[in-house]
Amino acid sequence: MLNGIRGIGRRVVDGVWRMGVATRFFLLTLLHSGQSFRRFHLIIREVFSAGVLSLIIILVSGLFVGMVLGLQGYETLQTYGSEEALGVLVSLSLVRELGPVVAALLFASRAGSAITAEIGLMKATEQIAAMEMMAVDPIARVVAPRFWGAVISMPLLAALFSAMGILGGYLVGVVLIGVDEGSFWSQMQAAVDFKEDILNGVIKSVVFGIAVTAIALFEGYDAPPTAEGVSRATTRTVVTSSLAILGLDFILTAFMFRGV
Amino acid sequence: MSDNLIEIRDLSFAYSDRMVLKGINLTARRGQVIAIMGNSGCGKTTLLRLIGGALRPTHGLLMVNGVDMGQIDQDGLYGLRRRMGMLFQFGALFTDMSVAENVAFQLREHTDLPEEMIRDLVLMKLNAVGLRGAQDLMPSELSGGMARRVALARSIALDPALVLYDEPFAGLDPIALGVTGNLIRRLTDTLGMTSVVVTHDVQESLKIVDYVYFVSEGVIVAQGTPAEIKASDLAYVHQFVHGEEDGPVPFHYPAPPYSADLELRPC
Numbered sequence: 056m057l058n059g060i061r062g063i064g065r066r067v068v069d070g071v072w073r074m075g076v077a078t079r080f081f082l083l084t085l086l087h088s089g090q091s092f093r094r095f096h097l098i099i100r101e102v103f104s105a106g107v108l109s110l111i112i113i114l115v116s117g118l119f120v121g122m123v124l125g126l127q128g129y130e131t132l133q134t135y136g137s138e139e140a141l142g143v144l145v146s147l148s149l150v151r152e153l154g155p156v157v158a159a160l161l162f163a164s165r166a167g168s169a170i171t172a173e174i175g176l177m178k179a180t181e182q183i184a185a186m187e188m189m190a191v192d193p194i195a196r197v198v199a200p201r202f203w204g205a206v207i208s209m210p211l212l213a214a215l216f217s218a219m220g221i222l223g224g225y226l227v228g229v230v231l232i233g234v235d236e237g238s239f240w241s242q243m244q245a246a247v248d249f250k251e252d253i254l255n256g257v258i259k260s261v262v263f264g265i266a267v268t269a270i271a272l273f274e275g276y277d278a279p280p281t282a283e284g285v286s287r288a289t290t291r292t293v294v295t296s297s298l299a300i301l302g303l304d305f306i307l308t309a310f311m312f313r314g315v
Numbered sequence: 316m317s318d319n320l321i322e323i324r325d326l327s328f329a330y331s332d333r334m335v336l337k338g339i340n341l342t343a344r345r346g347q348v349i350a351i352m353g354n355s356g357c358g359k360t361t362l363l364r365l366i367g368g369a370l371r372p373t374h375g376l377l378m379v380n381g382v383d384m385g386q387i388d389q390d391g392l393y394g395l396r397r398r399m400g401m402l403f404q405f406g407a408l409f410t411d412m413s414v415a416e417n418v419a420f421q422l423r424e425h426t427d428l429p430e431e432m433i434r435d436l437v438l439m440k441l442n443a444v445g446l447r448g449a450q451d452l453m454p455s456e457l458s459g460g461m462a463r464r465v466a467l468a469r470s471i472a473l474d475p476a477l478v479l480y481d482e483p484f485a486g487l488d489p490i491a492l493g494v495t496g497n498l499i500r501r502l503t504d505t506l507g508m509t510s511v512v513v514t515h516d517v518q519e520s521l522k523i524v525d526y527v528y529f530v531s532e533g534v535i536v537a538q539g540t541p542a543e544i545k546a547s548d549l550a551y552v553h554q555f556v557h558g559e560e561d562g563p564v565p566f567h568y569p570a571p572p573y574s575a576d577l578e579l580r581p582c
Contacts, residue, residue: 181407188367190396191424 077273080194084202084272087195091203097196101204105166105268109212112165113158117149117216120157121223124148128224129232138228139238143246145224146217150247150256151312154217156304159263161216162209163296167271170201171292174275175285183276198276202268209264210257217256255311262303267296317381320345320477320509321366326375328361335361337533339375343526345476348503348510350520352555353530362530363479363513367401368392380476397425400470400478404485406462408454414441414465415450421472440468444498460491467498477509478502484516492516496523517556521545529555531563 091098128144174197177183186193221243228234247253271292278288321343328336335358343349351359364370365377368384377384382395408417418437422428428436441447444464454462463483470478480499484492500523503510514520521527521541529537529544529552537544537552544552554562570576 177410180405180410181403182409184369185401185403185407185409187369188396188399188401189421189424190393191421192393196424 073277076277077269080273080276081269083194084198084269087192088199088203090195091199094200097200098203098207101201102208103204105162105170105201105205106208106212109162109165109208110215112161113212113216114219116157116161117154117219118223120153120216121145121149121220121225122227123223124153124220125224125227125232129228129234138234140242141224141228141234142221142239142241142243145228146221146243146247147252149217149220149224150252152304152308154220155213155256155259155263156300158213158216159209159260159267159300160297162205162212162264163267163271163300164293166205166208167267167292167296168289170205170268170271171275171278171289172285174198174201174272175278175280175288178276178278179280179282179285198272202272205268205271206261206264209267210260213256213260213263251312255307258311259304259307262307263300266299266303270296270299318344319378320380321511322376322378323366324376326365326377327373328358328365328370329373335533336365336530339530339535341528341535343509343511345509346503346507347525348500348512348523349526349528350512350514350524351528351530352513352515352517352520354515354555357530358533359513359530360481363481363511366511367399367479368395397421397473398476400473400475402463402466402470402478402480402483404482405459406454406466408457408462408466408469410454412454413450414446414452414454414457417454417465418469418472420469425473436472440472441465443471443502444468445494458491460487460494463487463491463495464498467495467502471502471506471508474506475508477511480510480512480514482514483512484514484519492519496520499523515555517558521556 124145125141128141128148129138132138132140132144174183177197183193183197186196225239229236229239274288274292274295275285278284319342321341323339323341326336326339326341327334339362341349341351341362351362353359361370365372365384366379368379368387372385380395380398382391387395408414409420412420415434415437418440419433422433422436426433438447438450441450444467446461446464446468449457449461449465454465457465467483483495483499487495496519499510499512502508512520512524521544524541526540527538527544528535531551537547537549539547545556547553547556551563553559560566
């Protein structure tokens with residue numbers, strides 16, 4: 056009984072301790088970001104590995120999600136005789152919600168896990184220790200460029216996801232089913248507001264990008280330097296980031312779209 | 316400038332409440348190659364990490380190049396490390412960079428030298444370890460011995476005063492073993508640096524070092540020149556140098572009596 060309570064206490068203390076370490080790590084990353092921006096080629100490289108290499112999965116998924124939205128949306132809208140509003144349904148669903156959220160979930164599994172595994176393995180093979188011994192701060196050289204590379208990539212990927220989704224919705228709705236093309240685009244143009252919809256979508260994707268990347272970097276840096284440690288850290292990155300994305304999405308949506 | 320690059324007096328170190336090193340006294344004169352030997356888990360790697368500033372002494376004095384490592388701050392440590400190289404057990408090469416980029420890493424990070432000069436310096440360092448022709452290879456394309464030599468070239472990129480070697484001979488074939496050993500000696504002599512080699516490879520290291528410290532269970536149990544070590548009749552040193560199975564370092568991990576474990580009853 057007493058041991059059980061002690062165990063709970065220890066877990067809570069460990070959890071709070073880890074949160075503290077993660078916060079300190081995040082602040083140190085921000086503090087050391089100046090050097091990354093002065094040597095921008097380091098960030099560009101990370102934009103390539105986190106962003107460009109995630110393009111295929113993001114574009115293909117976006118296309119399919121948009122096609123499904125087109126099909127499902129048409130089914131529902133035609134019941135009310137308003138299938139011309141398909142463009143509005145597809146675009147608002149994507150720009151406000153599905154674009155940032157699904158792209159971030161895919162980003163967490165593709166780029167987040169890669170970042171954790173890479174940094175975890177760098178630690179396990181003593182590359183991080185070697186860098187410290189060479190008087191080079193690994194947070195400034197390894198962590199900060201990856202952070203900014205991924206944070207810059209995330210909104211761009213979300214935008215491409217939404218664009219592909221709209222194309223998918225167009226292909227199914229207009230080309231395949233035969234919804235009026237003029238109505239599809241003009242209603243979409245009239246209904247989508249730049250500030251309310253697009254800007255809020257971009258804000259969401261930036262926040263998700265920060266959350267996923269911070270989690271991925273910390274898990275990699277904190278991973279025990281063994282094969283098992285790195286594998287567990289990679290799993291934790293995907294699970295924690297996915298939960299963080301969905302939780303943050305609810306909070307952000309509650310603030311952004313209040314039906315006014 | 317003191318003649319001793321490393322000076323350790325009555326040094327102790329503990330991980331939380333577990334004492335790892337007790338009352339260590341050690342000196343390394345400039346230009347010397349010294350070896351710290353002992354069986355696995357005796358505390359020799361901890362001693363190397365203390366010298367490199369990755370750990371702080373719990374008690375005692377540790378001076379490296381005239382700097383007290385117990386009092387040094389982060390900036391001071393990074394300043395000192397620019398004059399220090401380290402060869403890790405398996406090289407620890409950056410896997411996303413080519414051989415030449417690995418060697419150029421510190422030059423690019425710590426100097427403003429033009430690219431042409433960095434290229435020339437890299438080629439000189441790689442030539443010193445015989446791998447100029449491998450400059451464009453990636454670490455995954457190198458054998459264990461080659462990776463160790465590239466790491467050696469990288470550790471001397473800034474012409475350090477001190478190079479630390481963590482098990483430089485582990486996992487090498489006999490040819491690579493001899494090559495690595497000779498390189499450590501030759502580079503120490505030609506570059507005028509000091510080398511500290513942590514190893515359990517007795518035969519190879521006795522060929523190249525000037526002085527040996529034997530560590531067992533956190534204390535220095537023997538020291539001397541290679542000739543003195545070879546002639547030593549101290550039981551621990553004798554067992555270690557001749558690779559005997561049993562001795563002060565027992566073959567068996569502490570265990571209850573064999574008969575008790577097998578549950579044998581006296582007849």
